[in-house]
Amino acid sequence: MAERTQFVAYLIHSSFLTGFVYPVVSHWFWATDGWATAFRVDNGFLFGSGVIDFAGSGVVHMVGGVAGLWGALIEGPRIGRFDSWGRSVALRDHNATLVVLGTFILWFGWYGFNPGSFNKISGLYTSGNHYGQWSAVGRTAVTTTLAGCTSALTTLFGKWILTSHWDVTDVCSGLLGGFAAITAGCSVVEPWAAIICGFVAAWVLTSCNNLAEKVRYDDPLGAAQLHGGCGALGLIFTALFASEKYVREVYPSRPVRYGLFMGGGGRLLAAHIIQILVIVGWVSATMGTLFYFLHKFGLLRVSADDEMADMELTRQVGLAYVDHDEDESQKQGIQMKKIVGTKM
Helix, strand or coil, X not given: CCCCECHHHHHHHHHHHHHHHHHHHHHHHHCXXXXXXXXXXXXXCHHHCCCCCCCCHHHHHHHHHHHHHHHHHXXXXXXXXXXXXXXXXXXXXXXXXXHHHHHHXXXXXXXXXXXXXXXXXXXXXXXXXXXXXXHHHHHHHHHHHHHHHHHXXXXXXXXXXXXXXXXXXXXXXXXXXXXXXXXXXCCCCCHHHHHHHHHHHHHHHHHHHHHHHHCCCCCCCCHHHHHHXXXXXXXXXXXXXXXXXXXXXXXXXXXXXXXXXXXXXXXXXXXXXXXXXXXHXXXXXHHHHHHHHHHHCCCCEXXXXXXXXXXHHHCCCCCCCCCCCHHHHHHHHHHHHHHHHHHC
């Protein structure tokens, strides 16, 4: 929704999303009395299994991705993003250096997000006193790294095969797509499976981005494609590749239901399909409705004049960067005064 959304809309939808929509989903799938959680203290598990969404491919990423999807759909594409024939027009990136820096910051933070989702590190497993929860924490960091890096490299070479160009910002998106996909099963899959997850995530992200262009859907950061598409992939991947041994260790209180491809049957996959459908339905009903009314009351998108004139001047009344000479700076200052005077 970037580059054409009113600031008041950000305040409203972010408060509603984090204060109401997300807490309901997190309770359903993470609380000990949630109807689909794998942490129940009784035997009321969904399909006798419950959902294994360890760090939130669905609870976190899909929720944000579906919310962003509805916001961008209702708001419409940026001016100039598609020509009069509906063909995609590439808009120049703002600052690739900051994109790469932000990606590395997120990469570092993901080690708190995934390995940090364990509520303790000192617990012993029955295999022996040299093997315990700390082993699972370390393995989770490994699977997270492998999935993200595999997805980044697959995106790098995949985009070159498709377009004959190298694009660092696509690599950054691919890395994050791999992270979003592995987040659900990072604690219960083998490292080799994480490589498969990253490889598939790269192509899911690329396919979603291509589809978005074909249907004239404008998402400047690819948030819906990355978090929604790769988040959904992560849930399916976990239901296919979760290891029996690791599920027993990380979820000792639940019935042992593990990945279909690992010999665990289809109950976990059925539970995860329900999770995907429920998240899409709940977020669409709540956030879609909110964005619709924001649009109807004129609180969602800035005017075309403001968007074309640069929102830093027309809405925030200030430039983020000064990269021109002194005369141009003075000229710009005069223009800013005119804008302020006009508004007053």
